[in-house]
Amino acid sequence: MEPILLVHGGAGDITNARVSGKLDGIKTSVRRGFSVLKNGGSALDAVEEAVRSMELDENFNAGYGSCLNTNGEVEVEASIMIGDLKSGCVTLLHDIMHPISVARKVMEKTNHTFLGGEQAMQFAVNQNFEILPKGSLITQNAKDALAEFLDRQSKGLDTIFSPTELDKKEAPGEPGTVGAVAIDIHGNIAVATSTGGITGKIPGRIGDTPILGSGTYADNTIGGVSTTGHGETLMRFNLAQRILQKMFYEKVSAQEATEFTVKEMTKRLVGTGGAITISKSGDIGIHFSSKRMAWAYIKSNKLFFGINKGDSYVESA
Template identity: 35%
Template sequence: MKRFSIVVAVLFSFYACKETPQKEEQKQVNEFAIVIHGGAGTILKKNMTPEKEAAYKAKLEESIKKGYEILQNGGTSMQAVEEAIHIMEDSPLFNAGKGAVFTHDEANEMDASIMDGKTLNAGAIAGVKDVRNPISAAKLVMTNSPHVMLAGAGASQFAKEQGLEIVDPSYFYTKRRFKSLQRIKDKEKTELDHDEKQSFYDEDIKDSKFGTVGCVALDKYGNIVAGTSTGGMTNKRWNRIGDAPIIGAGTYANNATCGVSSTGWGEYFIRAMVAHDISALMDYKGMSLKEAAQEVIQNKLTKLGGTGGIIAVDRNGNMVFEFNTAGMYRASMNSKGDMEIKIYKE
């Protein structure tokens, strides 16, 4: 009996020692923090003019600073995420809101979602054509309805009843996005063999899958919120819906672990449940946010054939950008006011 007690004591000490490094990793690094993204894809410096690069960086800076000011002044992560995303939705630079891409039928169909890490409540809308700021509609689905997701005409009707700004669909027209659709449709009509068509899709169309904006924030009260908004995929048909409005794929938040917003080839993010999987690895396997994000994006998603990336913040204020593409429009600010804005892989 005495020998058994000694063995138990030794084993207990051994496992207690093993737990020590994990406890050290759980120190608070930021009182509050915010990260944003404006989409990922084959974003190469050689294809970017100085003027265009400056425009993207200026808009990312405007968005991240808006969210940061809200958090710094004691506002909530919900307010910060919504307002930061509004700025990107109102810009024609990003595939969300004003800059939404066109479907095969030459319309704009937008999706968005948001999740509260404290309550695990969430809201999403899909396929709306006349709501100026889809992220706000998603938030109101979460706070003012018994549902999680509304779609199409019903989602637009709900947004109107809630007093959101409804615009004529022509508001979302931009020459750049419309020309992109026409180029793709013209290519589709060209007589190409199977291999040539596949090459065209791989090289010319793939980035049409990646346009999304998102934000994740941790506020001074320890609450994490994640939000994502998108115009979907250029030339999409049949009311296709990607990962952006799907809780667990495009958006997830849990105060016990982290908040995540995704951007990439939505079909793969749905199959891998990317956003939730990162949280689950932290919860069930004790991984850090960085380890979990790398495992999901660089291993699981990549093996499936998916491309894209995520932004994330954990409960201790650690911030992560993880992507397997050539670039991702992204920015972050911590509670010290340090700002980082990047576009290319570095």
């Protein structure tokens, strides 16, 4: 099987000023992750490496650079899944750079699938993850976004929790999540997704990212999907699972299933988002209903990438 790695850096109202950083970061991520596959490594190792790269980059809403809740704090969440249906999910972590790696430890070191809150933090400590000094994941961009959110709220304007407002002008702050989907030389599929959530969220809010079937899903008999966008919308629509089910039952391509399902979600629920998909045969799907979504993949020794609708740039891998 030809190895493939496909990544996204979040769907939303990405400003012109942030496009360059997004594209640089997404290409770095896909190259780091693909280096694992190129050397015969597993899809699981590849998606974790790709997501860890974006968790370190303030151009993305994951790890360092995550959005802030109304208390001015970072609460991160993540999920990881492999094609034999093993998975790990975490939510409401704080001061941990790589929630995706904590999610993997949940999958590998416990009899559970999902841990959250203080017990998830204790689990991370027990697994020797570094707990950073309080506030280490907060960037100036995240502070500015929260200030804008609170200002709009004080003026009685619709906030991030209003889907109709999302349709008109997406909420302030870094949008979306980061995610990766891979298939390795053995035909095994893995998916990883990580996020800081949405600016101005209520403390304790949980989004779609750590929820299997909404933010992440992998099944070696069908394919893998990682999603991004307005979490409340993605959760209610169960976007990742719907894409895979359309591929399975209707025998359509990854692109057709991804495009149809994302459009249907926004048509029914207004909120926008996007998804990346790889089928069990290596077929690729990419679509988003938001203004922009950074994406990239490496296949056949070429790196394909874009951020605006209609983009399809190619350079040497």
